[in-house]
Amino acid sequence: MPVITYREAIRHALDEELARDENVVILGEEVAQYDGAYKVTQGLWKKWGDKRVVDTPISEAGFIGMGIGASMLGVRPVMELMFWSFAYVAWDQMINNAATIRYMSGGKINCPIVIRGPANGGTNVGATHSHTPENFIANTPGLKVVCPATPYDAKGLMKAAIRDNDPVYVMENTVLYGETGEVPDEEYVIPIGVADVKREGSDISLIAHGRAVITCLKAAEILAEEHGIDCEVVDLRSIRPLDEETIIESVRKTNRALCVEENKPFCGVGAQIASLIQDRCFDDLDGPVGRISAVDAPAIYSPPLEKLQLPYPEQVVQKVLAMV
Amino acid sequence: MKPSVADPEHHIDPTDFAQAAINKSLTPETKIRLLRDMIRIRRFEETAGKHYNAGKMGGFLHRYDGQESIAVGCASLMGAHDHMITAYRNHGHALSVGMSMEECMAELFGRATGCSKGKGGSMHFFAPDKNYWGGHGIVGGQSPLGAGLAYYVKYKGLKGSCMCFMGDGAVNQGAYHESLNLAGLFDLPVIYVIENNGYSMGTSQARSSVYKNCLAYRADGYDIVWDLINGWDLYEVRAKMQIAVQRAHEESRPTVVEINTYRHYGHSVADSKAKVYRPEDEIERFKQQNDPIQLWRNRLMEEGVITEAIYHELDKAAKAEAVASVDFAEASAYPEFEDITKDVYFEVDEFTEAGRTGRHFFND
Ligand SMILES: Cc1ncc(C[n+]2csc(CCOP(=O)(O)OP(=O)(O)O)c2C)c(N)n1
Numbered sequence: 001m002p003v004i005t006y007r008e009a010i011r012h013a014l015d016e017e018l019a020r021d022e023n024v025v026i027l028g029e030e031v032a033q034y035d036g037a038y039k040v041t042q043g044l045w046k047k048w049g050d051k052r053v054v055d056t057p058i059s060e061a062g063f064i065g066m067g068i069g070a071s072m073l074g075v076r077p078v079m080e081l082m083f084w085s086f087a088y089v090a091w092d093q094m095i096n097n098a099a100t101i102r103y104m105s106g107g108k109i110n111c112p113i114v115i116r117g118p119a120n121g122g123t124n125v126g127a128t129h130s131h132t133p134e135n136f137i138a139n140t141p142g143l144k145v146v147c148p149a150t151p152y153d154a155k156g157l158m159k160a161a162i163r164d165n166d167p168v169y170v171m172e173n174t175v176l177y178g179e180t181g182e183v184p185d186e187e188y189v190i191p192i193g194v195a196d197v198k199r200e201g202s203d204i205s206l207i208a209h210g211r212a213v214i215t216c217l218k219a220a221e222i223l224a225e226e227h228g229i230d231c232e233v234v235d236l237r238s239i240r241p242l243d244e245e246t247i248i249e250s251v252r253k254t255n256r257a258l259c260v261e262e263n264k265p266f267c268g269v270g271a272q273i274a275s276l277i278q279d280r281c282f283d284d285l286d287g288p289v290g291r292i293s294a295v296d297a298p299a300i301y302s303p304p305l306e307k308l309q310l311p312y313p314e315q316v317v318q319k320v321l322a323m324v
Numbered sequence: 325m326k327p328s329v330a331d332p333e334h335h336i337d338p339t340d341f342a343q344a345a346i347n348k349s350l351t352p353e354t355k356i357r358l359l360r361d362m363i364r365i366r367r368f369e370e371t372a373g374k375h376y377n378a379g380k381m382g383g384f385l386h387r388y389d390g391q392e393s394i395a396v397g398c399a400s401l402m403g404a405h406d407h408m409i410t411a412y413r414n415h416g417h418a419l420s421v422g423m424s425m426e427e428c429m430a431e432l433f434g435r436a437t438g439c440s441k442g443k444g445g446s447m448h449f450f451a452p453d454k455n456y457w458g459g460h461g462i463v464g465g466q467s468p469l470g471a472g473l474a475y476y477v478k479y480k481g482l483k484g485s486c487m488c489f490m491g492d493g494a495v496n497q498g499a500y501h502e503s504l505n506l507a508g509l510f511d512l513p514v515i516y517v518i519e520n521n522g523y524s525m526g527t528s529q530a531r532s533s534v535y536k537n538c539l540a541y542r543a544d545g546y547d548i549v550w551d552l553i554n555g556w557d558l559y560e561v562r563a564k565m566q567i568a569v570q571r572a573h574e575e576s577r578p579t580v581v582e583i584n585t586y587r588h589y590g591h592s593v594a595d596s597k598a599k600v601y602r603p604e605d606e607i608e609r610f611k612q613q614n615d616p617i618q619l620w621r622n623r624l625m626e627e628g629v630i631t632e633a634i635y636h637e638l639d640k641a642a643k644a645e646a647v648a649s650v651d652f653a654e655a656s657a658y659p660e661f662e663d664i665t666k667d668v669y670f671e672v673d674e675f676t677e678a679g680r681t682g683r684h685f686f687n688d
């Protein structure tokens with residue numbers, strides 16, 4: 001099977017969907033002539049031209065709102081935010097308009113838009129550029145939020161997002177763009193709302209999304225090799241819709257759960273999962289549900305400190321050792 | 325409405341800005357200081373760039389080389405109640421208002437001795453004690469803040485202003501337009517300074533904006549006086565900016581100025597297409613013919629204010645200062661882990677009643 005980067009996997013998904021559906025349009029800052037700030041859209045403008053791949057001015061509220069409006073009549077915009085942190089400029093459009101137009105029209109209007117881009121810390125770009133708003137988005141009925149951790153998932157989920165008739169907000173990760181993984185040549189689509197057990201285990205369930213999945217996999221390896229502890233790693237893949245059954249099944253098997261995320265702790269994704277587990281697996285638990293999140297402060301710039309602000313494998317190892 | 329300089333009451337000869345009162349009153353020492361300040365920025369940026377490329381810093385580094393005359397010229401007009409705020413390309417502004425190379429370099433190195441204790445990084449320098457309010461990473465995000473700083477000045481009945489800097493790409497943010505309306509409506513003494521270097525990242529002005537005449541002309545729709553400035557001439561920057569400062573001080577009215585300039589390097593140090601979206605001969609032409617430092621140096625030599633030897637002395641001193649700032653940075657400690665959660669809430673840091681009430685942080 002071909003091995004490609006996370007970045008290429010997303011690009012292939014975009015390319016294939018541009019070919020499949022003439023209504024798909026890619027819009028965003030520097031996505032066309034510059035090939036994308038992070039090169040996700042590299043070559044697409046050259047291949048598809050001005051009509052399908054469009055550079056926008058720095059007007060997030062304007063162009064995201066424009067995409068939402070266009071989607072109401074059937075354009076299928078895939079909007080790139082250079083950073084998800086810039087979504088806050090367009091927040092009204094993304095929350096008030098995209099999330100509620102279907103509801104307030106009594107189901108008469110749909111909003112098949114994809115908004116995608118990197119949403120992560122860990123690259124020392126400071127507090128204004130390091131936000132992880134997946135919990136905010138998931139807090140908003142009407143929106144879907146997807147956080148792929150691997151090239152395979154990134155491609156399959158992106159294709160599903162583009163075909164979805166509701167607004168799907170895809171959160172990528174600049175740290176993962178260069179990571180490689182196997183991605184088949186044949187077409188596939190990963191349904192949104194299906195978690196993936198990335199590693200089977202029997203002692204504890206590590207539940208994560210995005211890059212935290214990779215952190216958990218590394219921790220699981222250390223725990224297996226050095227401590228004989230067998231972790232199961234559940235990759236949520238999408239936060240809303242949430243695959244509750246896979247989480248429950250895993251925790252019923254391992255009887256322990258640790259939620260790991262790069263999001264901040266308060267009302268983070270782990271809080272929702274912990275609530276689910278106590279509700280559905282109370283009698284299966286051998287101990288309280290654990291959580292690891294980013295250190296609860298704006299993202300610090302200082303490179304060695306930011307490393308410690310986000311979950312890292314050794315931290316997960318120590319937490320697991322304290323729990324089992 | 326016409327640009328402000330066309331207004332005859334200002335008695336400025338647009339063919340010779342050196343004759344403007346604000347420039348005529350410059351002493352040779354001040355003229356040399358302006359040169360020194362520009363050179364210091366250039367050497368700071370070069371030194372930072374070198375160490376960035378050597379992997380000593382994280383994040384982005386947006387260099388100011390080529391635009392020095394703007395920050396230096398504008399800062400030279402600031403009095404006790406004049407404030408400054410800008411975007412992420414902010415090292416030049418920081419040094420212009422008197423921040424030290426040491427605290428700025430240490431910030432880039434992520435050290436606790438940095439101006440923001442290593443918390444802000446390259447895009448986020450601040451020095452409120454020097455009327456300098458940053459350093460803002462979100463394009464256009466500082467424009468309402470600029471209006472707000474001016475709001476304070478007016479509220480307190482002070483003779484002052486806020487110079488709010490932004491790039492040519494930022495003029496397309498809604499927040500900027502809302503700010504213009506507020507500034508005009510509330511008679512705020514704010515001066516929006518568009519540093520027009522022709523590009524927002526890899527996008528040329530023509531590909532990002534529609535406009536009549538120039539970008540500043542959009543202010544006309546808000547009944548705000550505007551002006552267009554040739555940023556390569558320090559005399560022109562000062563002469564025309566002074567009119568805006570005066571308008572703020574005396575009439576409490578806003579101004580929008582657009583200053584033409586050019587950045588010598590990529591958008592940030594990591595700019596994959598820096599030599600693709602801008603033809604190489606264009607970059608060379610601007611470097612050779614429109615370098616504000618060389619132009620000011622030549623001007624001062626013509627005026628007999630400096631000699632080649634003085635210029636080299638200034639340059640040598642600036643280089644040495646930049647190198648010393650790196651030594652300072654490298655000898656400084658990183659912040660401690662506990663520092664991550666400090667400076668989030670005033671009340672918590674100060675152990676006030678409010679800060680001790682309820683839970684503020686949610687890690688274990
Ligand atoms: C809201 C927002 N959108 C996008 C960006 C990414 N970005 C940073 S600088 C920049 C270009 C800005 O160009 P300009 O305003 O001309 O300033 P210059 O870089 O030329 O100084 C872009 C798109 C951002 N920081 N904030």
Ligand SMILES: [Mg+2]
Pocket residue numbers: 491492493519520521522523524525
């Ligand atoms: Mg620009």
